[in-house]
Amino acid sequence: MIRAGIKKEFMLFSRGFRLIGVIITVIGISLLYPLMYKSMEMMAGQIADMGQQIGGEAQDQVAGAVNSINSMMGSLESLYGGSMAAVGFKTGVSSITSTGFLIIALLLMATAGGEQKKRSVIIPNCAGLTPAGYVLPKFIVYPLMIGLLSFLGGIITGSISNLIYNNELIISDIIFSSFCAAVYMVFMTSLYFLVGLSTGRAGISVIIVYGGSTIIPILLQSLDIDRYNPFTLQTMLMSSYNDADMNNFALSTIVAVILSVICCLLALMITTLKRVDNTVGEANL
Amino acid sequence: MLHIKNLHKSYGAFEVLKGLDMNVNKGDVYGFLGKNGCGKTTTMNIVSNIIPKDSGEIIFGKENCKVGYLPETPSMFTYMNGYEYLDYIAACCSYKGDKKKRINEVINLVGMAEGGKRKIQGYSRGMNQRIGIAAAIFDNPDLLILDEPTSALDPQGRAEVMGIIKQLADMGTTIILCTHILSDVERTANRIGIVRDGRMAVEGTMAEIKDQFARNGKKIVMGIFGDPNAAVQPINKCTGGQFYFDRQRAIFEIPLDFNENEQVRAQQILNEINSADLTISLFVIENKTLEQIYMETIG
Numbered sequence: 001m002i003r004a005g006i007k008k009e010f011m012l013f014s015r016g017f018r019l020i021g022v023i024i025t026v027i028g029i030s031l032l033y034p035l036m037y038k039s040m041e042m043m044a045g046q047i048a049d050m051g052q053q054i055g056g057e058a059q060d061q062v063a064g065a066v067n068s069i070n071s072m073m074g075s076l077e078s079l080y081g082g083s084m085a086a087v088g089f090k091t092g093v094s095s096i097t098s099t100g101f102l103i104i105a106l107l108l109m110a111t112a113g114g115e116q117k118k119r120s121v122i123i124p125n126c127a128g129l130t131p132a133g134y135v136l137p138k139f140i141v142y143p144l145m146i147g148l149l150s151f152l153g154g155i156i157t158g159s160i161s162n163l164i165y166n167n168e169l170i171i172s173d174i175i176f177s178s179f180c181a182a183v184y185m186v187f188m189t190s191l192y193f194l195v196g197l198s199t200g201r202a203g204i205s206v207i208i209v210y211g212g213s214t215i216i217p218i219l220l221q222s223l224d225i226d227r228y229n230p231f232t233l234q235t236m237l238m239s240s241y242n243d244a245d246m247n248n249f250a251l252s253t254i255v256a257v258i259l260s261v262i263c264c265l266l267a268l269m270i271t272t273l274k275r276v277d278n279t280v281g282e283a284n285l
Numbered sequence: 286m287l288h289i290k291n292l293h294k295s296y297g298a299f300e301v302l303k304g305l306d307m308n309v310n311k312g313d314v315y316g317f318l319g320k321n322g323c324g325k326t327t328t329m330n331i332v333s334n335i336i337p338k339d340s341g342e343i344i345f346g347k348e349n350c351k352v353g354y355l356p357e358t359p360s361m362f363t364y365m366n367g368y369e370y371l372d373y374i375a376a377c378c379s380y381k382g383d384k385k386k387r388i389n390e391v392i393n394l395v396g397m398a399e400g401g402k403r404k405i406q407g408y409s410r411g412m413n414q415r416i417g418i419a420a421a422i423f424d425n426p427d428l429l430i431l432d433e434p435t436s437a438l439d440p441q442g443r444a445e446v447m448g449i450i451k452q453l454a455d456m457g458t459t460i461i462l463c464t465h466i467l468s469d470v471e472r473t474a475n476r477i478g479i480v481r482d483g484r485m486a487v488e489g490t491m492a493e494i495k496d497q498f499a500r501n502g503k504k505i506v507m508g509i510f511g512d513p514n515a516a517v518q519p520i521n522k523c524t525g526g527q528f529y530f531d532r533q534r535a536i537f538e539i540p541l542d543f544n545e546n547e548q549v550r551a552q553q554i555l556n557e558i559n560s561a562d563l564t565i566s567l568f569v570i571e572n573k574t575l576e577q578i579y580m581e582t583i584g
Contacts, residue, residue, distance in 0.1 A: 004376030008362065015364040119360050123420050126333050126354040129377040276334045278343045 001130065005137030012111055013141065021107045022146070026153035029095050034088030034161040037073070041084065044069040080238065085165035089174065090238050092157035093181045096150055097234050101185060101213070104146060105192050105206045111138060112196030113205060131271040138193055139264035147186035154178025154237075172241040180237035180249070183256050187230040188213060190260035198270040230256035286311045286350070286428055286459045287332065292341035294327055301327050303483035304341070309428070309461060309476070311346065314454045316474030317463040320583050323480045325463045326357055329432050332461075345428070353426030357433040359417035367392060367401030367416045371423060378424040391419040395449055411442030418449055422458070429453065432463045447472065471575045479582045486582045495572045505539040505551060508567035509558065513537070519557035536567060 013019050044066050051062025073084065080087045105112075115121050121134065158174030188209065196205035217231040226232060228251040236244055236252070289307040293300070301324040309315045319325050330336045332343055333354040361370055371388045380387060392401045395415040400408070405416065414434055421429060431450065435443040443466075451473055454460055462474060470477060471491075478488040487494055509516045513535050520528055520537055529538045539554065541547050547570055558565060573581075 001376050001379065004373055008365075008373055011364055011369070012362070119356065120362060122333075122335060122356050123354065123359060123361065123417060124374060124377045125335075126352060127374045127377040127420065127424060128379060133377065276337045278331050278334055278338045279345060 001133035002136050002140075005133050006140055009111065009137045009141040013145065016110070018107045018110075019145075022104050022149055025100055025103045025107075026096060026149050027156060029100050030092055030153045030156040031160060033092035033095060034085070034157065034164050037076075037084050037088045037091075038164045040069065040073065044073075083165065083168040085161040085168035086173075086240075088164070089158050089161040089169055090177060092161075093154045093177050093237050094234070096153045096157070097181050097184050097188075097237070098213075100150070100153070101188050102206070102210050104185075104189075105210065108142060108189075108192070109196075109202035109206065111142070112193050113200045113202035116197070116200035131268055131275065135197060135264070135268045135271050138197070139190060139260075139267065142193060143186040143189040143260060146189045147182040150185040151178045151182035154181050170241075176241035176244065177237040180233040183253050184230055184233040184237070187233075187256040187260050190263040194263040194267045197267045228252055228255055230259060286313070286346045287461075288342075288344040288346070289328070289332070290342040290344070292328065292331065292343070293339040294324070294331060294336075295339055301483055302331075302339075302341075305480065305483065306485050306488075307478055308488065309459065311459055312457055313459055313476045314450075314474045315459075315461045316470030316477040317461055317480070318465065318467070318470060318477060318579060319480035320465065323583075324483050325465075325480060326432055328480075329354070329430050329461070329463050330356075333430060347427055350428060351424055351426040353421035353424070353429045355414070355417045355421045355429075355431045355434060357436070359413055361405050361413065361416065361420075363404065363406035366404050367397050367419070370405060370416060371401075371419060374420045374423050380424060387423065391423055394422075394452065395419045396445065409442075411438050411445065414438065414442070414446050415449070418446070422453065426458070428459050428461070430461045430463065433465075434462070435464065435466055435469055443469070467575050467579055477575075479579060481583050487578070491575075494578060495575075503541040503547060503573070504571055505541065505547075505554065506536055506567065506569050506571050507539065507554065507558075507565065508534075508536040510564045510566045515561065516558060516563055519561040519563070520554065523553050523557045541570070 047062055047069075048066045051059040051066070054062070073087075076087045077084060080090045121129065124134075155174060155178050158169055158178065162169050162174075191212075192205060192209045195208055196202045199205060213231075217234065220226060220229060220231060226235070227245075227248050230252060232248060232252040233256060236249055287307070287309040289305060292302050292305040292307075294302040305324065305328060307317075307328070317325055317328070327336070331338045333352060333356075335354075335356075362373070365373065368388060371392065372384065375384045375388065389398075392398055395418050397412065397415050397419065400412050401416070405413070408416065418431070418434070421431070434450065435446050438446060447469055450460065450462065454473060462470060464470060474491065476488075476490050477494060479486050507516075507520075513530070516537065517530070520539065524539055527540065529540075530536075531538065539550075541550060551568070551570065555565070555568070
């Protein structure tokens with residue numbers, strides 16, 4: 001039953017717009033940020049050239065604007081590791097875990113509670129579909145697929161940044177940040193499915209989980225709990241491999257995986273508890 | 286096969302089922318009737334464990350009774366085709382036999398051998414119903430519940446689906462046919478139950494119920510060759526004006542009282558018609574129709 005469920009989830013994922021949508025989202029974000037910063041650099045240069053051609057007062061004004069842009073980019077460089085390649089890469093990967101997650105969650109609404117709302121599971125339930133047969137395939141397929149695609153997205157972002165900025169990034173940084181993003185996305189996808197399957201309301205689940213992913217890290221920081229939890233990974237992907245606290249990274253990864261498994265078990269438990277049995281005596285459906 | 290006792294169900298402040306009793310025997314085709322919103326679907330959802338009951342008993346006559354359920358407007362996985370969907374259903378019911386053979390059997394039974402290759406997304410309502418029936422009967426259920434299987438279908442679709450249901454009934458499947466289309470029930474059901482105000486108002490075999498309601502329902506239906514107006518006077522004479530003339534069908538309907546000897550009455554009328562040199566084209570004594578019984582029951 002679980003194997004059939006996995007096959008069913010793969011069909012659902014690949015046959016609609018969903019898989020293509022996730023790929024487009026990830027690749028789109030991967031391309032967007034490195035290209036955006038590069039284009040800002042180029043724009044600053046072109047504005048400076050234009051100012052020189054015009055000359056006079058206009059040249060001073062233009063120079064002022066160019067200096068502002070350069071100053072902003074200098075700040076970004078120092079914030080994100082000393083190069084524009086790092087800026088493009090890290091903002092891109094970070095965006096995969098925030099905006100990317102939101103888009104992916106919207107794309108997966110049909111399977112994270114949408115089936116229950118549409119009552120598509122009535123006939124399979126009556127046929128004998130068990131909670132495990134329904135829930136487990138979702139937690140096997142989607143967190144892993146989204147994690148994998150996020151990892152690949154990070155690699156693509158890093159590769160594009162290196163292509164544009166002449167190999168300023170080192171491979172270990174690219175892999176490290178991509179891995180952090182992947183594990184974080186595995187956790188977030190598991191959390192999303194827990195809320196979606198438990199409530200049967202995919203739309204509200206998107207709001208709860210996305211909103212929670214913004215608020216919870218702030219809360220944890222205010223309570224000085226900024227280590228050894230999955231949200232740390234979202235921060236950690238901004239740092240380089242050499243500068244990262246490896247203990248924090250390893251434990252945060254382990255906690256993220258454990259919490260993902262707990263999400264699965266909770267979803268299974270809630271789905272089982274929600275099962276109705278109106279019969280009396282020996283008979284069962 | 287299924288016994289329901291004193292079933293109660295409310296949606297908030299609105300009580301839908303107010304102590305429903307129901308008895309379905311093995312091999313029955315049970316027509317479950319009632320007007321829209323009377324609780325038919327609620328009852329079937331409770332029996333199928335889709336929604337919880339408030340109180341009452343649901344007792345199956347068999348241990349581990351397998352129930353197949355086709356809900357009203359079935360929703361299926363539209364990204365699959367019919368064969369793939371049934372393959373998934375086979376996994377859900379942990380089908381032990383030759384899966385492919387069974388899929389072909391049920392898909393041929395419902396006439397979807399070709400249609401089954403297309404994605405469910407592109408199915409008409411009739412095709413949806415047919416695949417839904419295939420899924421519901423896949424594991425040879427002991428009890429098959431069909432909730433409004435022919436509503437929203439065109440006449441051809443209805444005829445096809447009812448044909449399938451008749452086949453299943455002939456194969457001995459116990460079926461609950463939940464519908465408000467009386468002609469479907471009259472054609473296939475041997476037992477009916479009519480729900481009114483959240484309770485079972487009438488239940489029994491077709492013959493029992495028609496007999497029960499026949500007391501004030503029998504009538505003579507008569508037609509003559511030629512101008513029907515010629516029969517008005519002789520009929521008037523022997524009925525005292527207690528008859529109805531259906532102009533559209535050009536037939537006379539003469540109600541029979543409960544205590545009346547129908548043979549004597551019939552002979553009386555025939556004698557009058559013969560005396561008037563008229564020729565009978567139609568002469569039959571009818572019981573109350575299911576429609577009349579239904580309308581009388583639901584009020």
